[in-house]
Amino acid sequence: MSKKLDRSVIKSAAAVKELSQGELQKMAHEGTKEAVEKIRKYVEAEKDFEKKSYAEMALEECEVFYYQPRNEKEEEDFLLSELIRRKENYIDDLMMKIEGIESEIEKLMLEKKVHEKVLSSHKNKKEEWKYNWMQDFVTMEENKLGEIRDELAYDEAWVVEAKKIITTARYRNMPKRHLEHYDFNVDDGYENEHDCDCDDDEDCCDCLT
CATH class of the missing domain: 1.10.287 (Helix Hairpins)
Incomplete structure (x- = not known):
């Protein structure tokens, strides 16, 4: 009996758009909740080691801005x-x-x-x-x-x-x-x-x- 692929998983993975270094850098400097979530999802989905490593650095930088105390x-x-x-x-x-x-x-x-x-x-x-x-x-x-x-x-x-x-x-x-x-x-x-x-x-x- 063949198992059917979970199309929701495939759709979710496909929905994560590849981000260029320029896009990652821009979002990192935005430091918003949306930027953090977007980069985090990309890090989880990316398989290429170098791209993933760069995205992880961008995520850390984005988090610095996002979590910085404001008062x-x-x-x-x-x-x-x-x-x-x-x-x-x-x-x-x-x-x-x-x-x-x-x-x-x-x-x-x-x-x-x-x-x-x-x-x-x-x-x-x-x-x-x-x-x-x-x-x-x-x-x-x-x-x-x-x-x-x-x-x-x-x-x-x-x-x-x-x-x-x-x-x-x-x-x-x-x-x-x-x-x-x-x-x-x-x-x-x-x-x-x-x-x-x-x-x-x-x-x-x-x-x-």
Whole structure:
């Protein structure tokens, strides 16, 4: 049984007109919502590597003009968008830490089973070996897990409320990659948390952690 081609897909692809470098440059300088969408669709449809690369550069330039803050409130929303981006990245890190601790607890519990078998099979060594595994190992990890989960819950709530404050419509769906081009000169403790200004990373405690 032959499958019919989805004509709507073909029609959609055909509807994306090839744009010359001149047209791309012109739209990039327009910096409008329509220009951003038109270039973005062209980037998605273009198969030629060089043409696609040029269109991607035009898209970035167009986005610079489009997302540029135009008043004090937009400047606040723009900065808040960056803080949200950083917080969401930090949330991802916390979730990875939680997964790591949960795996560690699972490993410790498995080690406990083996430890009990060892003590059972070597009764003459029970007193000498009994501290090779202790419940404190699990308790420490569980305490860390609780602290991180609490921090995660707060940060997720923070992001929800922060997004409500943003009233500039075009910032609500602004690509995160766009914000990465800017130096906001804001130290929130989330970006580069392990960076160190020292010149010798062999003797610096911060560099070794």
